[in-house]
Amino acid sequence: MSLPIYVDAYSGYKANERPVRFHLDEEFYEIESVVDRWHDPNAEYFKVRTTDGKLYLLRYDQHEDDWTLQSSLDRDALLARPSITLITVELAAIRDAESKIAGCERCRPEQAEIPFDWILADVLDKRGPFEFILTETARCPSCRAALSEKTMVEPTGRNRR
Numbered sequence: 001m002s003l004p005i006y007v008d009a010y011s012g013y014k015a016n017e018r019p020v021r022f023h024l025d026e027e028f029y030e031i032e033s034v035v036d037r038w039h040d041p042n043a044e045y046f047k048v049r050t051t052d053g054k055l056y057l058l059r060y061d062q063h064e065d066d067w068t069l070q071s072s073l074d075r076d077a078l079l080a081r082p083s084i085t086l087i088t089v090e091l092a093a094i095r096d097a098e099s100k101i102a103g104c105e106r107c108r109p110e111q112a113e114i115p116f117d118w119i120l121a122d123v124l125d126k127r128g129p130f131e132f133i134l135t136e137t138a139r140c141p142s143c144r145a146a147l148s149e150k151t152m153v154e155p156t157g158r159n160r161r
């Protein structure tokens with residue numbers, strides 16, 4: 001299911017701001033917190049918790065400048081989300097992804113411009129609404145800091161987009 005919705009974000013929507021409420025079926029849903037956020041090349045996703053304790057997945061299309069409600073989530077539905085596929089990332093793929101980065105936001109703050117999950121998407125050839133679950137800790141080859149899927153990294157030259 002994917003429904004167009006009206007979303008209020010702080011002072012219009014900008015890259016690092018967050019939705020504060022959305023409007024659906026003549027009701028306002030106040031967003032208490034953003035539980036998680038991630039993006040693919042076309043859109044940004046926000047997993048949000050409303051003040052009544054329910055989870056929803058909102059998608060913001062940066063090109064169209066519109067928001068859709070991807071699905072309503074409850075705890076049981078979380079691992080079976082219709083629009084997001086969870087991908088388990090095995091050690092070999094983690095090592096492969098590590099070899100494709102030159103540094104991370106900790107050691108190369110100026111150059112780290114893409115999230116680590118973009119590299120994982122390349123390695124696994126999975127682009128789209130995927131969420132990656134790392135089976136082992138990924139580490140920056142330069143400073144050995146632990147990397148999450150959302151850590152900003154600098155790709156090596158041959159992988160640069």
Ligand SMILES: [Zn+2]
Binds near residue numbers: 103106107141142143
């Ligand atoms: Zn680093």
